[in-house]
Amino acid sequence: MNSCFLSFYQTWFDDYASRFHSPDPEIEKNIILKLKHTARVRDNISRIAGSLLLSPEEVAMAEVLAILHDVGRFEQLRQYGTFNDRISTDHAALGVKVIVRSGILHGLPKDEGHLLQRAVWLHNKYAIPETERGERLLFSRLIRDADKLDILGLIVGHLEMRNSDPNMNKALDLGLEEETGFSRQAVHDILNRRLVGIAALKNLNDMRLMYLSWVFDINFPVTFSIIEERGYLESLQTGLPQDREICEAVDFINAYLQERKRTLI
Structure with a gap:
């Protein structure tokens, strides 16, 4: 073209x-x-x-x-x-x-x-x-x-400001609420190196897990580098409850990220 x-x-x-x-x-x-x-x-x-x-x-x-x-x-x-x-x-x-x-x-x-x-x-x-x-x-x-790069940036910024910004865009919450629990299906998907499906989402913690799972569908080295430079994964992880299963899923994602960076170089 x-x-x-x-x-x-x-x-x-x-x-x-x-x-x-x-x-x-x-x-x-x-x-x-x-x-x-x-x-x-x-x-x-x-x-x-x-x-x-x-x-x-x-x-x-x-x-x-x-x-x-x-x-x-x-x-x-x-x-x-x-x-x-x-x-x-x-x-x-x-x-x-x-x-x-x-x-x-x-x-x-x-x-x-x-x-x-x-x-x-x-x-x-x-x-x-x-x-x-x-x-x-x-x-x-x-x-x-x-597309994922920009959505991750949008979501991270939204989650950081949603409780203090009266003009926050409710559409970015996907109709979900901030609750203490999480979907074990979402954790199971991550530990099996699968994208978390939208059907598994019950609250905003599940949404955070879904966006974290997007690392399994990133294709190019520069995309990984930008995600890391901007700290998107760390920001998403910060909002999650300190639960053993959640920590296991987060550790799995971080290990996967390091592995992919090595194999894509």
């Missing part, structure tokens, strides 16, 4: 998203959240792609993917009033529908258009299918790492 396409897709995205601005302060807060998120994911994916020494054309494709990856969120918010896929719809699948309806990929070679649609659809799935190969696998990994 030629880098000149970047400004076209950014302009299209900005115009599309502008239709969803609202006088309702809660809705507007979430529209702004997604606009800022998309910009940061674009920065993240550019940094990750650069670390892999990809060609300028591949970096441009990655940035377009970042611009489009959450385009379904705006329609999701308008239709359902929430970003919670569990009680609304799969925002990635909705995003692909928006992309197809708009016809914005018609100017691209078919293989590039299909690649972008596939990576958008896969960016929020539990795991990338083992059948993915080549560029489809690469770009799915790129967007998942870039």
Whole structure:
């Protein structure tokens, strides 16, 4: 993809998203959240792609993917009033529908258009299918790492401020409350090197465990380095109860992180 396409897709995205601005302060807060998120994911994916020494054309494709990856969120918010896929719809699948309806990929070679649609659809799935190969696998990994990096930063900042900020965004709590317990299913998933599924979440401690488990789905050395530099895992761990099972899960995650850093060098 030629880098000149970047400004076209950014302009299209900005115009599309502008239709969803609202006088309702809660809705507007979430529209702004997604606009800022998309910009940061674009920065993240550019940094990750650069670390892999990809060609300028591949970096441009990655940035377009970042611009489009959450385009379904705006329609999701308008239709359902929430970003919670569990009680609304799969925002990635909705995003692909928006992309197809708009016809914005018609100017691209078919293989590039299909690649972008596939990576958008896969960016929020539990795991990338083992059948993915080549560029489809690469770009799915790129967007998942870039997306996770920003979400981790958002969540860490939110959890640190939620009790003192009267304007905190309730959408980031996923409808969960701060309680003393935790899901043993979440701990079990971590100790078996699995992502914690959203169905296991009963309170904010479980949400912390879910985000900690994301280390099992990080693909590139630079992503691990950024996570470590920014202290995301330590911040998530700080809010957890000092329970033996929790400590075991946290130790397992920290050991896994060190192991992956060694194997990816």
